[in-house]
Amino acid sequence: MRKITYGSRLLFLFLSASFLSIQLAMASQGGGVMEQIESADEPFDSMKIDSAHQLPLKTVQAQELYQGGSFKVLARKDATDRFRCSVCHNNKPVLVQDGALFTHGDIIIHHGLADNALACIDCHDAEDRDSLVDKQGRKIDFDHSYRLCGQCHFRQKRDWLGGAHGKRETYWAGERVVRNCTSCHNPHSPAFKTKMPETYSLPLDE
Amino acid sequence: MTVREKKEGPMKTEDILDTKSTRRDFMKSLSITAAAGSAGLVTGGCVGKGSTEEMGLKWEEYFKKNYRLMTQQEKDDTVTRLERLAKIQHDLDIQVSDQEPREQVLFGYAFNISRCKGYMDCVEACVQENNLDRNSKTQYIRIFELNPGQLDPTSGDGKYHHEVPVEDKFYMGVQCFHCENAPCIKACPTKATWREPDGIVVVDYDWCIGCRYCMAACPYWGRRFNWGQPEVPKEEINLKQHYLGNRLRMKGVMEKCTFCIQRTRQGKLPACADACPTGSRVFGNLLDPNSEIRFVLKNKKVFRFKEELGTDPKFWYFMD
CATH class of the missing domain: 3.30.70.20 (Alpha-Beta Plaits)
Incomplete structure (x- = not known):
């Protein structure tokens, strides 16, 4: 009698164990996201999504690579109002009344430490005004300003190359087109400004 | 409910019942009936005005399947209907994708x-x-x-x-x-x-x-x-x-x-x-x-x- 009870207990244990394992199996049946990600190492050809059209934006081929190969950045020279700089910076005499315009009186520098802000020629080439220059004296094209910014903001640049910083244009598929550093940040005052939010939310009803 | 109303309607429903047909075919024929004219009777007073085309479309929409059970043809059909209904009801040229x-x-x-x-x-x-x-x-x-x-x-x-x-x-x-x-x-x-x-x-x-x-x-x-x-x-x-x-x-x-x-x-x-x-x-x-x-x-x-x-x-x- 006692033996039977013991046996039935065992049976109960066995049954509950098997029930539990079935449940566990069912839970993992869908394959968790992390498992799916880990097993997916085949690059996806996002060019085959034919609805990802080329954007009507002026872009240039980036001079660096990201994990998926080459990509494009938004061009900056065409988006800059007063480029090309040598139109004015050419050692020709100017009129006094144009002084305010020509001295860039509208540019306020909030870049760098508060008591030790950057000067114009920290980034702009003093000799060739149509170009930027990095701390090693290499000329950098305005369209590739990420190479200049990246010399100090190397952490942000690494994230930008990979896609954790910055912004892709319109499409997740198709050719990778990302914004340049100066598409979002004003290089003379790069921090984002405070402003009123675009909208507001009503209180939660629960 | 709607079906019973229909039986008393002007169309000869017994003709449809006589022929061998599935329930879905039966509904479909009713929808044709709806389109044919007795719009007010079918909708039971939901909407008073509206074209017969609109009534027909709404009827078909009412009896469509769960999206996951639809064939591609049925999906395309319902999308077309929705686009047409938006045009009739609100004069909107929507494009519904499936x-x-x-x-x-x-x-x-x-x-x-x-x-x-x-x-x-x-x-x-x-x-x-x-x-x-x-x-x-x-x-x-x-x-x-x-x-x-x-x-x-x-x-x-x-x-x-x-x-x-x-x-x-x-x-x-x-x-x-x-x-x-x-x-x-x-x-x-x-x-x-x-x-x-x-x-x-x-x-x-x-x-x-x-x-x-x-x-x-x-x-x-x-x-x-x-x-x-x-x-x-x-x-x-x-x-x-x-x-x-x-x-x-x-x-x-x-x-x-x-x-x-x-x-x-x-x-x-x-x-x-x-x-x-x-x-x-x-x-x-x-x-x-x-x-x-x-x-x-x-x-x-x-x-x-x-x-x-x-x-x-x-x-x-x-x-x-």
């Missing part, structure tokens, strides 16, 4: 809590893109203003309205996380909500009975209910729609973020990610090792909200 999920695509999302400034451009873009009800100010996205050290939106302010960003605060957006193991799907008694193969959790608005079980089941406040007929100004209606996405909803149905299914299945970013001026929102294909989202998961500190619940959301938070 774009299938793409192969080898699983959508995922990442949100940078150290970059978000609380500008709420995303919320506004979402409202515009998804034809959300302006009357009740429905929003799929909620941005919480939090104190440092908090990682739980419930302790934050979700209805702030002042200049942002405030110093020493950070901002965390919450929306549908498109869980792989979604509790809302299990709660639905009519199977009106499910997870698509590309990971998007969708709702078939025509099969939703509005019981709101899914809303109660969701631990992330991801779902919204239409207490009234959603109102969108005609000139603001987004005409590019998807059957499972931003097509115009009706009163008494659930809706939710669909990762902008009408955009993302065409290769576009969701409206929120596209609108974000700070680049806090990263979207992409989780199955592509070269995608931005995979870079974030591999290289940044990431966490998921209420991960311990086992819902397996496809929405990560990360920080610089």
